[in-house]
Amino acid sequence: MTDQTQKILDEIKAKRGYLYPWQELLAKEDPDFIKNYEKMWDTIGARSVVLPQKIKQIILVAVLASKTDEVALRTQIKRAFSLGATKQELIEAIEVAFIPGGALTLVHGLKALLDVMQELGIE
8 A cells, every 4th residue: 555545545534534445445546536536525525514514414324324335324323423413313314214215214224223323332
């Protein structure tokens, strides 16, 4: 791993608090792409113009509940808790996502929430 790759990965992990394997791959294979991707994240996901970070994170959890990426959903639920989201806020967001996403969104989202809560010792 080059120094440039390690620097990119260190910056991502410091900023987000997590690192996905696909980010490691891109940092090694296409560092310019991952740098530009992170600029987009900084512009959209990491800054607050009107919506506080906690609310953006809750929205992200609700959207991910409708997807099949269990790792991303669990990671973002943990991040939501770290930003001050409550269990009730996350449940309600997943319930709202159920309207357009269907029953599997509800089941998938609540299962991941329960797993993370158990892992973090949240009742």
